[in-house]
Amino acid sequence: MNVQHAVVVGGTRGLGRVVVERFLTRGCAVSVVSRQRPADFPEQATLRHFPADLERAEGFSGLWSRIAAAGGPVNYLVLSQRFRGQGDPWAGEIQVGLTASRDLIEGFAAHFAETGDRAIGIVSSVYAEFVGSSQPVGYHVVKGGLNAMVRHYAATLGRRGIRVNAIMPLTYLKPESRAFYEKNDRLMDTYRRLVPLGRLGTAEESADALDFLCSERASFINGQCLFLDGGVSVVWPEEVAKTFAGL
Numbered sequence: 001m002n003v004q005h006a007v008v009v010g011g012t013r014g015l016g017r018v019v020v021e022r023f024l025t026r027g028c029a030v031s032v033v034s035r036q037r038p039a040d041f042p043e044q045a046t047l048r049h050f051p052a053d054l055e056r057a058e059g060f061s062g063l064w065s066r067i068a069a070a071g072g073p074v075n076y077l078v079l080s081q082r083f084r085g086q087g088d089p090w091a092g093e094i095q096v097g098l099t100a101s102r103d104l105i106e107g108f109a110a111h112f113a114e115t116g117d118r119a120i121g122i123v124s125s126v127y128a129e130f131v132g133s134s135q136p137v138g139y140h141v142v143k144g145g146l147n148a149m150v151r152h153y154a155a156t157l158g159r160r161g162i163r164v165n166a167i168m169p170l171t172y173l174k175p176e177s178r179a180f181y182e183k184n185d186r187l188m189d190t191y192r193r194l195v196p197l198g199r200l201g202t203a204e205e206s207a208d209a210l211d212f213l214c215s216e217r218a219s220f221i222n223g224q225c226l227f228l229d230g231g232v233s234v235v236w237p238e239e240v241a242k243t244f245a246g247l
Helices: 014-025 063-071 089-109 137-160 178-182 185-194 203-213 237-245
Strands: 005-009 029-034 047-051 076-079 119-123 163-169 225-228
Touching (some): 014 119, 014 203, 178 185
Parallel strands (some): 005 029
């Protein structure tokens, strides 16, 4: 049986790293893309790291060819990158979030396996559909654009049997931020009151959704952007305001 090959862009921290762990647990060979290889990146035969700078087009040119040459045809591609640079946030968000995503999808498209299960999973956000003051305008534009990109490539790559879907998580607990949230009682109480399920989600739950979408279990799911918000998006804002006002 051929080993499935998964590529995770932004897979050395946060949600991306948990996604990598999910693929490894399934027995996939995993190629991880990030700016630098972290010191704690594990050494194992089924895991490779490829450095790339997504802020510059020349920083990842030909990346797809190098990865396919090293690991074989691709079954799954997960895009979990985020602009973390120091430059203009608008230009940086657009380049890393939108332009690089387009280039990566189109670059890897020629290197997907010809048969078997194949899928692309994209990390979008609830801010693709709603406005949040904690994120800049460029972030909102990028996430909305990614949802449009999901629909476009679901229609075009779907003809080749490559499914394309996204998840739209609310703020969630990840290894790097869990301690901050759990020590902030007022903030956690706000989320308990806001979220119908009464809690924040976790990186593991978002990774589980991507693990499902990038698997044979989701073989007829294509072009979907899935809210992972514990039900926040189904509650009318007026009701939320009345709850917080104690009315």
